[in-house]
Amino acid sequence: MDPRHSIFPEWLRKSLDGLYLASGYLAGVFLVAIFLIMLALSAGRPLGIDVPAGDDFAAWCMAATAFLALAHTFRSAELIRMGLVIDRFTGWRRRLIEIACTAIGATAVSYFAWYAVEMTWVSWRFNDVSMGVIAVPLWIPQLGMSVGLSVLAISFVDELLHVLFGGTPRYEKPPANTADEIIERVMESGV
Amino acid sequence: MDNGLLIEVSGIILGTLLLLLVGGVWIGVALLVCGFIAMQFAPAGIQIGAALATNAWSGSASWSLAALPLFVWMGEILYRTRLSDEMFRGLAPWLNWLPGRLVHVNVLGCGLFGAVSGSSAATTAMVAKITLPELKKRGYDEMISLGSLAGAGTLGFLVPPSITMIVYAVAANVSIIQMFLAGLIPAVIVMVLYISAIVVWALRNPDKCPPPEPKTSLASKLKETLNLIPLALLIATVFSALLMGWATATECAAWGVLGSLVIAAWQKALTWKSFKDSVMGATRMTAMIMLILTGAGYMSIAMGYTGIPAALASWVDGFGLSPYALIAVLTVMYILLGCAIDGLSMIVLTTVVVLPMIQQAGFDLIWFGIFLVLMVEMAQITPPVGFNLFVLQTMSGRDSLTVARAALPFFFLLVATAAIITVFPDIVMFLPRMAFPG
Amino acid sequence: QTAWVLPSAYPPANYHVENLNQFASDVDTATNGELKITVHPNASLFKAPEIKRAVQTGQAQAGEVLMSLHENENPIFGIDVIPFLATSFEQSKKLWEVSKPAVEKALDEQGLKLLYTTPWPPQGIYTKKDVNSVADLEGLKWRAYNVGTSRIAELVGAQPVTVQAAELPQALATGVVDGLMTSSATGVDSKIWESLTHYYDTQAWIPKNVIFVNKDAFDALDPAVQTAVTEAAAAAETRGWALAAEKTSAYMETLKSNGMQVVTPSEELKTGLSDVGAKLTEGWLAKAGDEGKAVVDAYNKM
Numbered sequence A: 001m002d003p004r005h006s007i008f009p010e011w012l013r014k015s016l017d018g019l020y021l022a023s024g025y026l027a028g029v030f031l032v033a034i035f036l037i038m039l040a041l042s043a044g045r046p047l048g049i050d051v052p053a054g055d056d057f058a059a060w061c062m063a064a065t066a067f068l069a070l071a072h073t074f075r076s077a078e079l080i081r082m083g084l085v086i087d088r089f090t091g092w093r094r095r096l097i098e099i100a101c102t103a104i105g106a107t108a109v110s111y112f113a114w115y116a117v118e119m120t121w122v123s124w125r126f127n128d129v130s131m132g133v134i135a136v137p138l139w140i141p142q143l144g145m146s147v148g149l150s151v152l153a154i155s156f157v158d159e160l161l162h163v164l165f166g167g168t169p170r171y172e173k174p175p176a177n178t179a180d181e182i183i184e185r186v187m188e189s190g191v
Numbered sequence B: 001m002d003n004g005l006l007i008e009v010s011g012i013i014l015g016t017l018l019l020l021l022v023g024g025v026w027i028g029v030a031l032l033v034c035g036f037i038a039m040q041f042a043p044a045g046i047q048i049g050a051a052l053a054t055n056a057w058s059g060s061a062s063w064s065l066a067a068l069p070l071f072v073w074m075g076e077i078l079y080r081t082r083l084s085d086e087m088f089r090g091l092a093p094w095l096n097w098l099p100g101r102l103v104h105v106n107v108l109g110c111g112l113f114g115a116v117s118g119s120s121a122a123t124t125a126m127v128a129k130i131t132l133p134e135l136k137k138r139g140y141d142e143m144i145s146l147g148s149l150a151g152a153g154t155l156g157f158l159v160p161p162s163i164t165m166i167v168y169a170v171a172a173n174v175s176i177i178q179m180f181l182a183g184l185i186p187a188v189i190v191m192v193l194y195i196s197a198i199v200v201w202a203l204r205n206p207d208k209c210p211p212p213e214p215k216t217s218l219a220s221k222l223k224e225t226l227n228l229i230p231l232a233l234l235i236a237t238v239f240s241a242l243l244m245g246w247a248t249a250t251e252c253a254a255w256g257v258l259g260s261l262v263i264a265a266w267q268k269a270l271t272w273k274s275f276k277d278s279v280m281g282a283t284r285m286t287a288m289i290m291l292i293l294t295g296a297g298y299m300s301i302a303m304g305y306t307g308i309p310a311a312l313a314s315w316v317d318g319f320g321l322s323p324y325a326l327i328a329v330l331t332v333m334y335i336l337l338g339c340a341i342d343g344l345s346m347i348v349l350t351t352v353v354v355l356p357m358i359q360q361a362g363f364d365l366i367w368f369g370i371f372l373v374l375m376v377e378m379a380q381i382t383p384p385v386g387f388n389l390f391v392l393q394t395m396s397g398r399d400s401l402t403v404a405r406a407a408l409p410f411f412f413l414l415v416a417t418a419a420i421i422t423v424f425p426d427i428v429m430f431l432p433r434m435a436f437p438g
Numbered sequence C: 001q002t003a004w005v006l007p008s009a010y011p012p013a014n015y016h017v018e019n020l021n022q023f024a025s026d027v028d029t030a031t032n033g034e035l036k037i038t039v040h041p042n043a044s045l046f047k048a049p050e051i052k053r054a055v056q057t058g059q060a061q062a063g064e065v066l067m068s069l070h071e072n073e074n075p076i077f078g079i080d081v082i083p084f085l086a087t088s089f090e091q092s093k094k095l096w097e098v099s100k101p102a103v104e105k106a107l108d109e110q111g112l113k114l115l116y117t118t119p120w121p122p123q124g125i126y127t128k129k130d131v132n133s134v135a136d137l138e139g140l141k142w143r144a145y146n147v148g149t150s151r152i153a154e155l156v157g158a159q160p161v162t163v164q165a166a167e168l169p170q171a172l173a174t175g176v177v178d179g180l181m182t183s184s185a186t187g188v189d190s191k192i193w194e195s196l197t198h199y200y201d202t203q204a205w206i207p208k209n210v211i212f213v214n215k216d217a218f219d220a221l222d223p224a225v226q227t228a229v230t231e232a233a234a235a236a237e238t239r240g241w242a243l244a245a246e247k248t249s250a251y252m253e254t255l256k257s258n259g260m261q262v263v264t265p266s267e268e269l270k271t272g273l274s275d276v277g278a279k280l281t282e283g284w285l286a287k288a289g290d291e292g293k294a295v296v297d298a299y300n301k302m
């Protein structure tokens, strides 16, 4: 069996991977939306066009970009962690470390996701609205955060089960083969 | 909170954080866990889960933070163009008279690329991919070439736009545009120091530089200079959008993206695939940074609830350190930290505790931001964890200790810059004060 | 012993925060340390838009926020930002007296108990040209940051411009914005004389901060402590209104001493503005329904 293969049946595996990727693409769409809103705000002024509450909409797109892309980022091995010490371990010791890490991650992110969903639900129940020129019910933009975190929580649990049942972590890239790959990875660290 | 309990609680939080980080837990997750632990010491009755969600929401649904993904995207687009090749051809003809000649392309090129890229590793990579082979081909000493690249690449942080400055501005609750302005003069100082160092090196090691290239006519020099036009236009677009009142500081990022897209299209480097790749690359980096910022934000308010940072600040204040001594202690601490962790984490992990001390000692938070950016720049070129070293190690095939040794003189010049701005803080504060009096 | 946290979005040097600190120490003294209130200023715990929600959901026991920030949620929270309805501290105080029961009720429905309110300085118009009538406002690049300011732009033919508060100084300096309505306090804080020249003291409206506490947190206190809190709050309210009046004249002096032309609006401008005000009051009444109408009627009778 391919050690990168999943314990899940093929259809579930495909739907989960599709979910992470779709969520990531949606985040990309919100990134482009930030660009378009800002450009419209800026270029609109000399033309006498205002984008009402454009600042609010850009801010919400920012939150949606940040959270919806998390699971896809995680699975693309781009959430950063310190490899300095753990990279020295191999075999069952390393596996134990990975199980502990994904277990901590799954717990923390599920907790976070739970309260993000609760916040969105409370906004809906309280009928919270935005404060700018256009009154938008806040649960709508907050959906981006709760959905994104929920998908991340699913992907963490997915990885935990996968590692527990002997799989190779899919949130770690295999060693880079080419110089281009290494440089790309360094640049992905944001520093 | 009394001193005994204070030390105990800070110890628990710090110990857990170190354990989680060293154990390979994702940095954002480790911060969330520590925020949760700190929250246990908040006043009774506080809803700690709800506070996490509220803080994460208000921290991420932020107008000024929305510039971050755009600046990242801009770098992603430009990396896929021929801009660095053109930069080399445009600058090279003008440097024949200066001792050290083409080595200076590294410094000037990084300064220019720093103005369109928010990251130091990206700046290094963009300049290195063209200058490393060109300098080697012409017979320049590889050590000076690598060292100056590693050092100058860090300008990606000090010259606006800058990811680290945005991250710091968010963590310290200061204006992003003021941070950007504050970095300009120190960046010029760093460049002048680097150029002087290269000149001194060239005068003392005439054998390590190839003979000057044949003289070219002014006309051909000017013709080569035309290569700089796209880069110059891009920088000019962003700055003039700001100065002419077309755009606010945040909206400039959108003009930068537009300019980059135009350059990419003009160079026929803009395909559907490269567009999609650049968007998704920027999106992933944004998500990565935002998870860390969210964790740091939660830890920061958790500490706020407990009152630990304020108590620590007054505890440190009790030692009666002079402001210079405090900065010296912090410099040593950051150099040590910077060996082991990356710059972003260094900022978010320390600001919670350090900022109250800095304010207590009477430093301006903008000034401290620039100091911190210099510390992060130093961290980029110290082993074992130094991202500029990683880039150059890969591109040159040398091991990272060799690159680090080559970069050592430039590391000391960064320390010197930190000392200069500490003694003359007006260097940092001049531009922000001019633009934002009061 | 009980500990409360009280977030506020304003910097420690602001008079609202000074007043809050005094309130907290009054409570401490009156209750012999039985109730400790820690003020977290400068949005260090929660940003302004989140403070009310944080108190409602038990993330903080008490909080301070600009009441009109929540006008989209309930029109009664926007009663003090209806332009030209109450245009002096005396009128504003009266408006507060008649609207207080409705505000208290609205807060109560959200699980909050009102402690006290304090006003900001009155709002005037900043421009860099003479404004003798409403027609002179036409074509200005006008900062629109809420329903009211955006409606005014529409009614006077100015161009609404969306700019965040943090970017306002830069937007003024580069001409992104060349007309806005705000208080003398904000004008001084952003050194507005460096970009604009005229301040029209229209006293268009007087916004207020509300300081509230989570009902459950308040109910959990001993009756004696509750009384101490209410008494300290009443004292803070009196202090706050006096402070606001005092600060307003100091701010106006600062504007003048920095070469700003501080102008009393001409009759023509006043008439034009009160027409605009009438339309905005109408708009507000349409949203606020019978309860709002009752408040405004009661106010007009005073």
Ligand code: NA
Pocket: B113, B114, B115, B116, B117, B118, B119, B155, B156, B157, B158, B159, B160, B161, B162
């Ligand atoms: Na930069």
Ligand code: NA
Pocket: B338, B339, B340, B341, B378, B379, B380, B381, B382, B383, B384, B385, B386, B387
């Ligand atoms: Na380092």
